Amino acid sequence: MKTVLITGANKGIGLETAKQLSKKGLFVYLGSRDPERGKQVAKALAGKGFENIQAIEIDVTKPATILAARQIIEQEKGSLDVLINNAGISGIVPQNAQETGVEVFKEVMDVNLYGVVSVTQAFLELLKKSAEPRIVNVSTSVGSLSLQSNPSWPAYDYAKYAVYASSKAAMNMYTVHLAYELRDTAFKINAVCPGYTKTDFTGHIGGEVETAGNRIAKYALIDQNGPTGHFFSEETNPETGEIPW
Numbered sequence: 001m002k003t004v005l006i007t008g009a010n011k012g013i014g015l016e017t018a019k020q021l022s023k024k025g026l027f028v029y030l031g032s033r034d035p036e037r038g039k040q041v042a043k044a045l046a047g048k049g050f051e052n053i054q055a056i057e058i059d060v061t062k063p064a065t066i067l068a069a070r071q072i073i074e075q076e077k078g079s080l081d082v083l084i085n086n087a088g089i090s091g092i093v094p095q096n097a098q099e100t101g102v103e104v105f106k107e108v109m110d111v112n113l114y115g116v117v118s119v120t121q122a123f124l125e126l127l128k129k130s131a132e133p134r135i136v137n138v139s140t141s142v143g144s145l146s147l148q149s150n151p152s153w154p155a156y157d158y159a160k161y162a163v164y165a166s167s168k169a170a171m172n173m174y175t176v177h178l179a180y181e182l183r184d185t186a187f188k189i190n191a192v193c194p195g196y197t198k199t200d201f202t203g204h205i206g207g208e209v210e211t212a213g214n215r216i217a218k219y220a221l222i223d224q225n226g227p228t229g230h231f232f233s234e235e236t237n238p239e240t241g242e243i244p245w
C-alpha cells in the first residue's frame with residue numbers, strides 16, 4: 001500500500017485529494033496545522049467509510065512540527081511514496097505590486113515557498129526509499145509568468161494577486177530545479193493547478209472541489225513514463241493539461 005502525505009488537508013482541495021487517494025487504496029497522512037481539527041476530520045472520514053486516513057500535525061512554517069511528522073512516518077511506514085505540498089495562503093487581498101507591503105510578501109512566502117522547501121527537504125530521504133516517489137506542488141495558473149504577461153490571457157487584467165502569484169511563481173521555479181536535480185532518478189515532480197475552486201480560499205466561488213482533487217490526485221499517481229518538471233492546469237489547457245511556466 002502506497003503512502004501519501006498531504007499538507008493542509010483538513011479542508012478544501014487537500015481534504016478532497018485525501019478522500020480520493022484513500023478510495024484508490026493509498027494510506028493517507030492528513031496534514032493539519034491544528035492537530036485537534038485534523039483528528040476530528042479523520043474521525044469523521046472514518047465514520048463515512050474512508051479507510052487508512054490518519055491525521056498528522058504539520059505546520060509548514062514550524063520546523064519542529066515538520067520534523068516530528070517525519071519521525072512518525074519514518075517509524076510507522078519507513079518510507080513515503082507521495083508528497084503533496086498543498087498548504088497555501090493568499091495573504092490579504094486585494095494586493096498589488098505598488099503598495100502591498102513587504103510584510104505581506106514575507107507572510108505568504110513563508111507558507112507558499114519556504115514551507116514547500118522545508119517540507120520537501122525534510123521528507124526527501126523517506127521519498128528516496130520509495131520505488132516510485134512523486135511530489136505534487138499545488139500551484140496556480142496565475143503563477144505562470146508566460147500567461148500573466150500575455151494580454152490575451154483571461155486573467156491578464158485580474159490584478160489583485162501580486163503577492164500570491166509571486167509566491168507561486170517562486171515555488172514553480174523551485175519545482176523546476178528540484179525536478180532537474182532528481183532527473184536521473186525515479187522521482188516525478190510537477191507543479192499542478194487545481195483550477196478555480198469553491199473553497200474557503202475563494203469565498204466558495206468556482207468549480208467543484210471534486211474536480212480539483214481529481215486533478216491533483218492524478219499527478220500523485222503518474223507512472224514511470226509520466227512527466228517530471230512540468231506545469232499542468234487542466235482548466236487552462238483541457239487538451240494536454242500542460243501550461244507554460
Ligand code: NAP
Pocket residue numbers: 007008009010011012013014032033034058059060061085086087088089111115138139140141193194195196197198199200201202206
Ligand atoms: P483552503 O480551503 O483555504 O485550504 C488551505 C489549507 O492550507 C488549509 O488546510 C489550511 O489550514 C492550510 N494551511 C494554511 N497555512 C498553513 C500552514 N502554515 N501550515 C500548514 N497548513 C496550512 O484553500 P484551498 O483552495 O483548498 O487551497 C489549497 C491549495 O490550492 C493552495 O495551495 C492554493 O494556493 C491552491 N489553489 C487553490 C485554488 C482555488 O481556487 N481554491 C486555485 C489554485 C490553486 P487551516 O485550516 O489551519 O487554515
